[in-house]
Amino acid sequence: MTQTPKIELAGVKKRFGSKVVLDGVDLTVLKGESLVVIGGSGTGKSVLLKCILGLLRPESGMIRIDGKDVLRQSHKERKAQMAKFGMLFQGAALFDSLPVWENVSFGLMKARGMKRNEAKEIAIEKLQRVGLAADVANLHPDELSGGMKKRVGLARAIATEPDIIFFDEPTTGLDPIMADVINDLIVECVRDLGVTTVTITHDMASARKIADQVAMLYQGKIIWQGAKEQVDNSNNAYVDQFIHGRADGPIKMAVRSA
Numbered sequence: 592m593t594q595t596p597k598i599e600l601a602g603v604k605k606r607f608g609s610k611v612v613l614d615g616v617d618l619t620v621l622k623g624e625s626l627v628v629i630g631g632s633g634t635g636k637s638v639l640l641k642c643i644l645g646l647l648r649p650e651s652g653m654i655r656i657d658g659k660d661v662l663r664q665s666h667k668e669r670k671a672q673m674a675k676f677g678m679l680f681q682g683a684a685l686f687d688s689l690p691v692w693e694n695v696s697f698g699l700m701k702a703r704g705m706k707r708n709e710a711k712e713i714a715i716e717k718l719q720r721v722g723l724a725a726d727v728a729n730l731h732p733d734e735l736s737g738g739m740k741k742r743v744g745l746a747r748a749i750a751t752e753p754d755i756i757f758f759d760e761p762t763t764g765l766d767p768i769m770a771d772v773i774n775d776l777i778v779e780c781v782r783d784l785g786v787t788t789v790t791i792t793h794d795m796a797s798a799r800k801i802a803d804q805v806a807m808l809y810q811g812k813i814i815w816q817g818a819k820e821q822v823d824n825s826n827n828a829y830v831d832q833f834i835h836g837r838a839d840g841p842i843k844m845a846v847r848s849a
């Protein structure tokens with residue numbers, strides 16, 4: 592029996608005015624798999640993520656999560672679906688006015704109505720899970736380094752025990768060593784929780800560490816998808832140019848002719 596994909600997109604199109612951003616995206620992520628979407632700046636990676644998250648509505652196409660068509664769900668069904676998602680935003684996107692523990696347990700208190708005492712206990716446990724001491728819980732985000740903020744963002748993403756986590760540029764702004772620490776933490780959390788993840792990044796070192804599958808978005812389409820081990824032998828000139836960061840190649844040609 593074939594497995595129902597955790598996330599499945601077919602023919603997803605999204606435009607803003609006359610600008611076509613997604614032009615028929617087909618993508619499949621299996622349960623427990625870690626997919627990394629690579630692609631240049633402005634190619635629509637964030638738009639793609641927002642469409643899957645339900646923050647943007649595509650004009651056409653199909654998005655299924657656990658086999659359910661999310662574009663045709665009622666508001667209530669959609670809300671239940673959203674509860675399955677965790678998200679680590681670019682820049683961690685913490686609320687500066689709230690202490691770290693409230694940032695971590697925000698979803699538990701707001702969406703699930705958990706009492707503050709219990710929520711704080713869980714926040715401390717999740718902070719420890721990502722390598723932060725309990726006393727960090729009472730600090731405010733402006734007292735944290737960039738790496739600590741990412742850890743707090745990761746603790747928040749796993750706090751509600753989601754079964755799908757989205758990572759938006761998880762290593763942006765970090766030095767290479769801290770980036771690797773965050774990559775390791777992501778890999779550990781994913782393995783321990785058995786979650787399905789979708790990550791968007793330009794950072795190939797991060798992609799190589801986190802991914803089971805890599806997909807490349809270019810000109811509104813997924814032009815290549817394969818196992819991480821195949822990325823160096825993709826036989827795809829666009830993928831090859833991107834992963835080696837070469838100025839010359841078909842991607843530059845396309846930019847020149849745009």
Ligand SMILES: Nc1ncnc2c1ncn2[C@@H]1O[C@H](COP(=O)(O)OP(=O)(O)OP(=O)(O)O)[C@@H](O)[C@H]1O
Nearest residue numbers: 607610612630631632633634635636637638639793
């Ligand atoms: N709400 C919006 N309204 C109008 N245009 C938008 C909107 N959101 C995104 N875009 C446009 O869609 C295109 C793709 O943007 P997106 O943020 O998805 O790129 P990206 O691949 O994530 O880029 P980067 O890697 O630089 O973050 C851009 O040209 C952007 O200006």
